[in-house]
Amino acid sequence: MSWTWSGIVDRVPTGRGARAAAGGIALALVVAGCAGVDPSATGSPGDLVTVVASTTILGSVAGQVAACGGGEVTTLMPVGADPHDYSPSSADVAAMVESDLVIVNGLGLEEGLTSALATAREDGATVLEVGPALDPQPFGGSSDSLDPHVWMDVSRMARAATLIGDELVEVTGDAAFGDCGRRTAEALSETDEEVRAVLEGVPADSRTLVTDHDAFGYFSRAYDYTVAGVVIPGGSTLAQPSSSELAALAETVRTAGVKAIFANTANPTALIEALARESGQQVAVVELYVGSLGPAGSGADTYQGMMLTNAKLIADALVG
Numbered sequence: 001m002s003w004t005w006s007g008i009v010d011r012v013p014t015g016r017g018a019r020a021a022a023g024g025i026a027l028a029l030v031v032a033g034c035a036g037v038d039p040s041a042t043g044s045p046g047d048l049v050t051v052v053a054s055t056t057i058l059g060s061v062a063g064q065v066a067a068c069g070g071g072e073v074t075t076l077m078p079v080g081a082d083p084h085d086y087s088p089s090s091a092d093v094a095a096m097v098e099s100d101l102v103i104v105n106g107l108g109l110e111e112g113l114t115s116a117l118a119t120a121r122e123d124g125a126t127v128l129e130v131g132p133a134l135d136p137q138p139f140g141g142s143s144d145s146l147d148p149h150v151w152m153d154v155s156r157m158a159r160a161a162t163l164i165g166d167e168l169v170e171v172t173g174d175a176a177f178g179d180c181g182r183r184t185a186e187a188l189s190e191t192d193e194e195v196r197a198v199l200e201g202v203p204a205d206s207r208t209l210v211t212d213h214d215a216f217g218y219f220s221r222a223y224d225y226t227v228a229g230v231v232i233p234g235g236s237t238l239a240q241p242s243s244s245e246l247a248a249l250a251e252t253v254r255t256a257g258v259k260a261i262f263a264n265t266a267n268p269t270a271l272i273e274a275l276a277r278e279s280g281q282q283v284a285v286v287e288l289y290v291g292s293l294g295p296a297g298s299g300a301d302t303y304q305g306m307m308l309t310n311a312k313l314i315a316d317a318l319v320g
């Protein structure tokens with residue numbers, strides 16, 4: 001499954017954009033693996049700058065950079081997919097190989113994509129891993145492995161936009177993409193300030209997060225919050241807490257006076273509901289957009305909208 005950023009090419013006013021639209025349809029068909037479509041008949045790759053991004057979050061940021069310069073982004077993961085748990089199809093590998101640039105988060109986020117990425121690289125794909133270039137930090141506690149959730153700090157994604165623009169200059173030779181990257185970075189820096197302003201509305205002693213998995217390390221450092229506990233151990237969404245871990249977390253929820261537990265739209269909420277019940281407290285369960293953008297119309301259907309929506313949901317839950 002994959003989908004294309006329809007609408008992005010609509011904002012490109014040039015003739016190149018019109019060609020991008022036609023080529024984008026062909027690429028989307030190839031990615032979807034429709035029978036009867038000859039991949040060799042997808043137009044002239046020399047004209048069209050095509051980018052494949054792994055997550056919807058990277059698809060949104062890269063989409064803004066690429067659209068500004070007359071390119072188009074296809075995203076492998078559909079809205080609502082958990083990036084820790086996505087298995088690519090052979091059509092996904094073909095899309096990566098056909099594209100001018102593949103953008104992934106890296107740092108172990110896309111666990112299911114590892115072998116497909118290796119195959120795509122062997123077949124000539126150019127891959128940009130943004131996470132390792134964004135000052136990655138270890139998870140909290142005793143872990144020494146690096147935390148992949150860099151996008152939860154908007155200022156890091158502003159730097160990612162610049163990196164993506166510069167990489168597109170490298171692969172296409174078109175300097176316009178460098179300006180596009182910087183322009184997108186400026187827009188994201190403004191979003192960072194808006195997110196910060198919303199989150200600063202929460203009194204310092206109420207800035208306590210309990211979340212479904214350990215995805216808020218960069219967020220808590222960037223916006224001055226504290227993560228009091230996570231339900232799923234190990235940094236991804238792929239483990240299960242033991243009953244004693246869940247009981248200890250319920251105790252934390254009780255003693256720390258936690259008002260809300262934050263779930264993740266890309267993951268089932270059953271464990272969170274169980275924790276809320278076990279705490280015996282009046283505690284709200286609030287779903288945030290963590291591993292994926294929201295659907296069209298949700299207000300979280302762009303990266304900027306996603307992070308602003310999260311900030312407002314957190315502030316409402318902790319102040320109310």
Ligand SMILES: [Zn+2]
Binds near residue numbers: 215
């Ligand atoms: Zn995660």
